[in-house]
Amino acid sequence: MAIRLKNDLLKVIIKLAAIILFGLFTFSVVNVVIFYRYILVDSYYKSDEFVDKVAELTNDLERYYGKYTTVNNRNQKSQNEWLESFDRKLKKDMNKVNAKYNIKIASAEKNKDDDLVKSLKEEKEKEISKIKKEYSKNVDQLKKSFRFNSLEEYRQINDKMKEWKILKYYLIDRTSGEAYTNITKDADSVDIDKYIKQNSNYALKLPVKFNDNNYREYYQYKNISKIFEEDNWKGYFIVPKQTDGYNTYNAEYIRYSFSRQRILKQVILGSIFFVVSIVLAIVFSANREEQDSASGNLEKLYMLIPLEIRMFFILVFSLMYLYTTEKYQYMMQYEYLTPAYLIYMVITIIYSFFMLINLKEFYFMFRDISILKLQCRRSVIGMTIQLIKDMVYYKDAAVKTVIRFLSMFFVLVSGFVIYYQVTGIIGILAVFYLLIYFILMPIFTFRRNEYLNKIVKATRNMVQGNMSCKIDEHNSDILLKELAHNINNIGEGYKKSLNEQMKSERMKSELITNVSHDLKTPLTSIINYVDLLKSGRLSDEEKEGYISVIARKSERLKVLIEDLFEAAKMTSGAVKLNIEKIDVTALLKQALAEFDEKIEKSSLIFRTNIPAGNIYLNLDGKKTWRVFENMINNILKYSQPGTRVYIELIELDESVKIIMKNIANYEMDFDVEEISERFKRGDKSRHTEGTGLGLAIAKSILDMENGQLRLSIDGDLFKAVVEFKKSKEKEKEFV
Template structure:
């Protein structure tokens, strides 16, 4: 027991360790991937960061030595570029002109009025005052111009000092020696131009320009092109030992530390992968999946439908990736960021491992997958989706109305926004869409709702038993088809009710007819048996009674045999022996069997057989019974002294037999009723027929794939039998 408990504890620790090592492996992979460029030695000097620093150095060299060349020896006006100077001079002259115009407009009316009045002293006073005010404005404008000029010079001085100080501050990071071909000048912070051999000893990075071949990196190709255009030649390099503090060297040191860290992480990754592989082997060997804590979590996971579980996997992966890529887990010092990363990623790692275990179970046992899929929402809703999409036109119409209605809401919202912002175009579009919805969509919806109400009302009336209700089938469409189907169902119900009533009537007649046809010979048998019990009978009486008993028992036997055969043929339980049968020979044989009765009857038979060999796939015995029943019916029910016509001929893929005669009894019922059991043309039932002949014949013909039908024209009776060839 202790050993089992100890193994369980070890297995649980192995599971927890697997979660931790898997999480660490993924974090290590992410960090190595994100900083993979740093694995390159001296990567800093190929980075954008260094390029920006070098580009700034070049800009400062150009600005200080070219843009501000001999700046300290220039006078104030020379420090300002011509364009800026022209601009402030233009502003000064414009202001002065504007003031002159304003003062002239102010004093001109007053001077003219004094001149018209002949006041010379007033004219002189106003003229002096005008000139004095103009002088003051001119002085003020000149003062403002000088002030603007001084401010511009001060700004230029400040810019020069900032750029010069920045360039000097970076002297510990960059050394440069530049020969300007355009101006025949040299710009440098070195005593002399270094040689290529010297650069190898003093520089950790050097960029000699211009380069006729491709630059060291694509980042520097643009800079090389700029040097070529400016006709610069020389070198810029980063010294191995800076004179003082150097941001370049600090950044390079940081990049190298990242590379060293990535090398350590690569070793950590290899170790965690090996440990994870060992832990997987250990957990599989000791069946750690069967641990209660694992099984409990798997049970919780299985409560979530499979399709929802798959959908949840995507946001979980997104959270996992975002956390891994946005958190610097291997940064120092260790603090809240690392703790937060583990808090988020360890449960998610366990979650993914549970997914992996469950996926493996479903892969190995398809029954597990099938059971979980059956519990999924998609599987549960599949029948509903299938039903909703079974009629595509209805589905698309409903979807279109939904989209148009959503569009109406969006259009109204857009209209309100456009109304607030005063956008006339969107207001017009909103109005047009609303008009379209009101004039086209709403009437369509109301017409369908009206038809649905009519269909529901009609269906409820039909369900209540009112089979005379008719649903209006307009408008056309699926709802119209539904109304049409309900009307057809109503008509079918009416026919079914009529058929049921007819069936009940026929059932009653059947019982009556069967009782009558069986009772008649049975009564005779009972009576003659009683007569035979007398002791004073002669031999002739006994023989006569026995003959009667024989006829009646044979009659009773025929009735019972016909009844059983009719039941068998109606149920389809008759076994057929299909073979190629000569129908002509079979008909001749049947007629020959009735030759004596035909000669004794007052009827004239006319037989017309088209060919003596007409073959069809039939059961010979059963087909002979059909012919026997039909010829027997013709003998029983034909009017005396009339002709019976029998014709047999071929037509395409059919063999057709017709028997035509004039009925001895008035036929005042439908021809189909003659196929009903115990139905006779002799309504008084005085003939010897059982009333089952035509029903049996029809069943036998149909069992062989044929067809038997009756045409009646007054008392003219015609039977048509069609066999397939």
């Protein structure tokens, strides 16, 4: 019969008790996992801690009794080896000296030069004496060094051996029969069997021999036994019952036994806590319809938190709990029911409750697929996907590009995660993402390729002259849809191109007409005046006038031809620039100074705003001068008399601008884009002299120098802007 809970207080108590008992069960499990060695090993003297102490003492004993038995014989072998090397070096050096001087002495004796023989022998004896002196010095230093080092090492190990007072040892060197011990000063007077029987809490016999009953002990002391066998020792390590001072090993034995009993009790209590908590949970679940809504509402609020954030909380709290466990581990080993111990117990109960809620929700989530779908939609990734879908719905091509880059980025991240064998939830997510990616990506790719094939077929038809071919523009890919739309409207583009070509042909025709006219006018004048001069009916004054006209027309023809050649070079790219560091401010001032006389003769009022400082750019000085010359010429030719002309130089962060403004002396009804074409003149009535090449040449030069020429018209106001880009690398050279 199901137990029906009628009292709300009782329900709260039962639920709280179940949570606390489950937390205590978790606490017991954590303790057992951390201190499982207390269950496996029943005594401190069988533990790894005690084995480490025995190993440390064994190493000290080997150093003390093996290497440092007497001061006189330690390191003698190493010292002798050094002395032998010194002897070999002495012999080698003396042989070199003998060989060096014996030949010279023999030669001097042959020549019967007694003085030279005597001198050479004295030099030889000096060098040999020097070598022997150096040898003696090195030998003395070596002996002092070995004596000092040996004594120092002996003092260190001797002091260390004095510290081993509590753990007793009794060793016998089976080679010499000598006994070593710290039980008494006289090792021969010790009856070791009687001492162990009467005074020891524990005695370890070494070396340990293998048998069926001491498998663990044999492998624990395997390395120590090996040292005993190599030194041909046998003996005992003994923990005495009583010592003069504090007996560390007996205290450790008691602590170990206490900890072992505590862990064994926790195993039993943990099992009881687990069973009781399960029973209480069953009782509570049997009355689910009567549960209070408070806890249910809290769980619902918690479930509203996105899935990834909850998983992040789990990760953070788990890491915090592991860190706390690491900090409290030593305390739990030596203390019991202290405030710190109880605090850690409470932390464990809270953590277990938190994990229990999450495990419960994950269980229901994966059991009911609809809950899982709902949680996925509410997750950060789910909401991000929905947001991306909403953005794509508005046909933003940039968003799709970002999506593709992000998908590839996560593929790379997942690949790295799998390559480095990252485990846990991250590894699972990486594998899951790659599976989804490589399933969906081929589908999208095939659909995209199918649409591309349609576009290719349509363009092939257009190449064959079928401009009426149309492509279906219904596609989810914004870029491909735009491409299809553009191809469908390629006829309009073709017409536009045809118009541009016709315009180009018209301009070529105008070019030929203008060139013919501009060349023919001065040439006709020259021919006519030459014919008049040939007639012979002219006075000297008239002849001089005609010759002056011919000279002026010839100069005009020369300028025209030079402009034609320069324009042709600019167009063909045959001009090479001489790039150098140019002060644009000084160059512009110099250009204005060259036109100073013409400016004075004109009725124009020039207003200039040129900075006083220097502005350096990498340009061709002569070509840039030509740009300024052509533009100032245009101002002088086509400005309304009595008006102002404004010339301004402005330095910006990334560029330098020269702005020129003037009022035209004719109606500017031309296209501003055509005025910089060759032989295009704003003054169609051709009242002024000019080739129409000035702005065209200036624009070509600026294009070659990576500059710009922008023209604009506002009524009668004509504005020209020359802009030079600064190069950061070039600017560094000027600093």
